[in-house]
Amino acid sequence: MYKYDEYDHAMVDARVAEFSDQVRRRLAGEITEDQFKPLRLMNGLYLQLHAYMLRVAVPYGTLDSRQMRMLAHIARKYDRDYGHFTTRQNIQYNWIKLEDAPAILEDLASVEMHAIQTSGNCIRNISSDQWAGAAADEITDPRPWAELLRQWSSFHPEFSYLPRKFKIAVIAANEDRAAMRLHDIGIQIVDKDGQHGAAFYVGGGMGRTPMIAPLIKDFVPLDDMLSYAEACLRVYNRYGRRDNIYKARIKILIHELGADEYRRQVEEEFKHVKSLGIDPPKAEFDRIAAQFAPPPLDASAPDAIDRSDPDFAVWVDQNVAAHKVSGHAIVNISLKPIGGIPGDASSAQIDLMADLAEKYSHDELRVTHAQNIVLPHVRKADLYAVWQALDAAGLATPNLDLISDIIACPGLDYCSLANARSIPVAQKIATRFSDLGRQKELGELKLKISGCINACGHHHAGHIGILGVDRKGTENYQLSLGGSGAEDVSLGTITGPGFDEDGVVDAIERVTDKYLAERTEGERFVDTFRRVGMAPFKEAIYG
Amino acid sequence: MVEHIHSDGEEPAVTLDAFLSQSNATAVRLEPDEDARALIPHLDRLALIEVAFPKFRDGRGYSSARILREAGYAGELRAQGDVLVDQIAYMKRCGFDTFAPEKELNSAHVEAALARWPEHYQGAADGAVPIWKLRHG
Numbered sequence: 001m002y003k004y005d006e007y008d009h010a011m012v013d014a015r016v017a018e019f020s021d022q023v024r025r026r027l028a029g030e031i032t033e034d035q036f037k038p039l040r041l042m043n044g045l046y047l048q049l050h051a052y053m054l055r056v057a058v059p060y061g062t063l064d065s066r067q068m069r070m071l072a073h074i075a076r077k078y079d080r081d082y083g084h085f086t087t088r089q090n091i092q093y094n095w096i097k098l099e100d101a102p103a104i105l106e107d108l109a110s111v112e113m114h115a116i117q118t119s120g121n122c123i124r125n126i127s128s129d130q131w132a133g134a135a136a137d138e139i140t141d142p143r144p145w146a147e148l149l150r151q152w153s154s155f156h157p158e159f160s161y162l163p164r165k166f167k168i169a170v171i172a173a174n175e176d177r178a179a180m181r182l183h184d185i186g187i188q189i190v191d192k193d194g195q196h197g198a199a200f201y202v203g204g205g206m207g208r209t210p211m212i213a214p215l216i217k218d219f220v221p222l223d224d225m226l227s228y229a230e231a232c233l234r235v236y237n238r239y240g241r242r243d244n245i246y247k248a249r250i251k252i253l254i255h256e257l258g259a260d261e262y263r264r265q266v267e268e269e270f271k272h273v274k275s276l277g278i279d280p281p282k283a284e285f286d287r288i289a290a291q292f293a294p295p296p297l298d299a300s301a302p303d304a305i306d307r308s309d310p311d312f313a314v315w316v317d318q319n320v321a322a323h324k325v326s327g328h329a330i331v332n333i334s335l336k337p338i339g340g341i342p343g344d345a346s347s348a349q350i351d352l353m354a355d356l357a358e359k360y361s362h363d364e365l366r367v368t369h370a371q372n373i374v375l376p377h378v379r380k381a382d383l384y385a386v387w388q389a390l391d392a393a394g395l396a397t398p399n400l401d402l403i404s405d406i407i408a409c410p411g412l413d414y415c416s417l418a419n420a421r422s423i424p425v426a427q428k429i430a431t432r433f434s435d436l437g438r439q440k441e442l443g444e445l446k447l448k449i450s451g452c453i454n455a456c457g458h459h460h461a462g463h464i465g466i467l468g469v470d471r472k473g474t475e476n477y478q479l480s481l482g483g484s485g486a487e488d489v490s491l492g493t494i495t496g497p498g499f500d501e502d503g504v505v506d507a508i509e510r511v512t513d514k515y516l517a518e519r520t521e522g523e524r525f526v527d528t529f530r531r532v533g534m535a536p537f538k539e540a541i542y543g
Numbered sequence: 544m545v546e547h548i549h550s551d552g553e554e555p556a557v558t559l560d561a562f563l564s565q566s567n568a569t570a571v572r573l574e575p576d577e578d579a580r581a582l583i584p585h586l587d588r589l590a591l592i593e594v595a596f597p598k599f600r601d602g603r604g605y606s607s608a609r610i611l612r613e614a615g616y617a618g619e620l621r622a623q624g625d626v627l628v629d630q631i632a633y634m635k636r637c638g639f640d641t642f643a644p645e646k647e648l649n650s651a652h653v654e655a656a657l658a659r660w661p662e663h664y665q666g667a668a669d670g671a672v673p674i675w676k677l678r679h680g
Contacts, residue, residue: 005678007662007674007677007678010661010662011660011661011662011664011674014659014660014661017659018656018659021655022629035599035627035629038599038600039629121600121602151664151665151674151675152664152665154664155633155660155663155664156664156665157605157632157633157634157636157637157663157665157667158602158605158606158609158633158637158667159602159605160602160605160633161599161600161601161602161605161630162602163602226665234606237602237603237605237606238603238606242575242601242603272613276613276666277666278665278666278673280673280675280676280679281675281679283679284675284678284679287678287679
């Protein structure tokens with residue numbers, strides 16, 4: 001894991017001091033809310049329906065037990081004893097007092113954490129593969145690349161007042177667990193003649209105009225990566241639309257220019273930027289990469305798992321994934337208990353996961369964009385003990401990637417932008433499909449719910465997506481099918497007229513019944529949908 | 544350093560269009576949607592480039608400033624308009640050396656803002672040595 005040196009500490013401390021001063025001036029009435037807003041947003045502080053919401057950055061989703069315990073401490077001391085893990089691998093707190101924000105940021109800084117650029121029209125927290133450093137299919141650990149980008153993008157003087165927010169993801173495996181091509185910049189680390197470089201996909205995103213990012217450059221050498229990113233951003237900062245907030249993301253610029261013309265402009269800018277000497281030497285990458293060295297895992301550890309406890313065996317089959325080192329496994333902790341709020345965890349649960357990471361996972365945890373937690377490096381021989389502890393804390397729901405492993409935004413229960421509630425819909429769907437046998441029969445089925453067109457719940461990328469809208473003052477839910485945020489990336493298609501809260505649950509049941517009737521051997525829901533198309537599903541839903 | 548500008552006796556900055564069509568002006572004003580690179584052939588005869596910030600949220604002027612400094616412009620580079628204390632440190636990093644805020648700023652706050660950051664992660668147009676270079680000498 002990356003450890004701060006004196007420079008990193010000094011930067012975060014300066015930010016805490018700056019924001020404390022800004023809060024003081026705001027509370028004293030020296031600056032207006034309009035002037036304060038972009039400043040608090042760059043420190044992750046939103047004004048929501050009921051209170052301030054603070055979003056804390058978890059860079060590329062990686063944290064250690066000390067940091068995880070601090071997240072529990074903040075929930076306990078400053079919030080209502082829980083936190084909400086988000087689709088950007090961050091955590092947010094829903095009930096924060098403005099006057100507490102500086103103290104919270106100080107607490108975070110003491111464990112090398114912050115809320116820098118978790119909001120605002122700047123480069124946001126960099127996301128990555130939650131199995132980085134552990135996945136059997138990665139070519140390298142993507143996190144050193146992400147950390148290089150984190151430092152470059154932190155307090156970037158030119159790109160802090162962009163037309164709109166800007167999200168970057170970095171992966172290094174062919175299996176895409178980070179929805180890479182639905183980011184403003186998606187980077188895949190690839191191998192060319194034994195050298196690693198960055199493939200740049202630019203201009204993806206969700207929101208009201210979802211787009212899959214086109215490939216802009218197939219191989220950017222490490223030595224050029226920051227210059228190339230700088231060129232991509234400069235073209236956007238200069239020419240991205242600022243006349244309409246809904247057309248201000250980079251995807252609209254690239255859509256209007258065309259990928260070829262955008263690429264031409266970036267290449268021209270890159271030639272110039274490259275001459276400025278802004279790329280760090282290889283030694284800096286090596287310094288960072290050394291801190292992500294694999295933990296000392298014993299490859300001769302026993303590979304067999306004692307499956308004699310049937311409940312444990314069910315959990316192993318669903319929530320445990322292959323590790324690159326023999327005798328070890330990746331544990332996925334579901335934060336989606338049936339009837340619970342997707343992504344929420346209590347202080348006690350957060351502490352428990354920290355304890356398990358410290359004892360069994362080389363002190364590492366990950367947050368996933370699907371709002372779950374990962375223990376990346378667990379010995380297979382320890383899996384039973386981990387499961388027992390999780391089970392006792394209500395954290396052993398064996399539903400990873402099943403229909404009840406739902407991504408849902410906070411929706412109208414918290415969010416000032418929402419048109420409809422997301423949480424109750426998620427709870428009703430999970431309850432309707434609570435029978436585990438039925439869920440397993442349906443297999444991999446990614447269901448994602450957004451409470452408004454901004455698509456924080458990734459509904460466009462759901463095998464089944466739900467979008468809550470406001471129709472003449474009542475909440476209405478549109479259903480879409482066939483999206484994916486993975487390497488088979490695609491955008492969902494709307495089925496037809498929307499439903500009320502119970503109606504959408506019924507419609508999903510008709511959709512899944514139709515899938516079971518239509519599927520051929522080994523087909524996932526999304527495969528069947530792609531093969532047979534919308535018509536049979538539409539027929540099943542609307543008759 | 545920051546100076547509050549008093550424009551008494553100063554040659555008024557002309558618009559980009561006017562500048563490009565009249566060869567004797569030495570001060571030009573650049574709006575957010577105007578291409579800073581149009582000035583590159585003329586930098587050696589310019590004494591002042593004023594970059595307009597009609598709204599502080601419109602960040603195009605930061606790129607304009609860097610482009611001008613990167614092209615070797617050594618004259619006065621002024622941020623004018625909705626220039627607030629909380630943006631001034633970033634503006635300085637992008638190459639601005641004077642500031643003409645519409646609403647006068649508290650000079651103590653400005654000094655504090657400019658002194659806030661001990662170092663910087665990335666290279667920009669202010670000549671500051673980035674942290675990665677400090678780490679590796």
